[in-house]
Amino acid sequence: MTGRCSNSARMIGWLACLFSASSLYGTAVEARNIETQGIIAGENVIVFDDGFWRFADDSGQRCTIIAHVGELCALPSSWARFPQTDPKSLQPKFVRESIEGFVTSLTPVVGPVGNELVNRRVSELADFDGGEPTILQKQTVQLGDFQGQRIVYAHNARVVAFSVFNQNGRILIFQTQRHGFTLFHKDHQAAHEDLINMVTLEDFDG
Incomplete structure (x- = not known):
């Protein structure tokens, strides 16, 4: 900024x-x-x-509703909702020092959410423009009973981390990114984990 x-x-x-x-x-x-x-x-x-x-x-903690995901509750020094012109926005962005966070989902309407749609949405959120990103990390992760995958990219001095989980058919996407870096440092890793852990999921049964 x-x-x-x-x-x-x-x-x-x-x-x-x-x-x-x-x-x-x-x-x-x-x-x-x-x-x-x-x-x-x-x-x-x-x-x-x-x-x-x-x-x-x-x-104390402030709680923010995230549409079709649940609620994120955190101290502002940990994850603060980014000041937006529309305070009622249900797709809020969050900030933790120099790290930006975002949480969203793909909720099935007719039939399951396919991998192609998930990949397209992650690509849109990553917003890589000009050249292919470098994959820094790719691993299986767990959110309670839900298994998922984490993938971390570096692109043009920006590190973008995604954790994607399947919640009974609903696809949860947790994203953090940081500018001016080329490695997934420990503080970024901790912030990413905290973003996930501070969200209380709403029930979804497919």
Whole structure:
């Protein structure tokens, strides 16, 4: 991210400034430093020098509904919902320092979800443009009773990790990505695992 809000911005005017930073999601993210702290709508928030903001941890975990998946509950310092212009969005994005997270699903309507559709959706989410990615890791993973597969790619100084699980016919897709890196470092691995573990799945029986 390169955008930032002025140090002199007043709390009442922050929302427009801060929400404009949400359009920068997906660009390179460097280490963030806290610029200021304050209150928005009665809630303590922390504003960083690149324009990103999140709620403080003092109110505990925050839960976000993810359509056709379940609910992600986490402290904002662990996984914070990215400030979006539509707070009712059911496909929210999340941020943990310089790591971006996203969770979605493919729910069958008529017949099972085929591998071709899964591969196409993962490819869309990965958004590789120009050249083939390098596969850094590929392994079988487990989410409770559900078996899945993890695959990690490196492409143009960006590392993208996917864990895909079959929940009784519904395909769950967990994605994390980080810009400016070519290896799947331990902190990224931990963030990816936490993203998965912090989601409480809604029931689905096919």
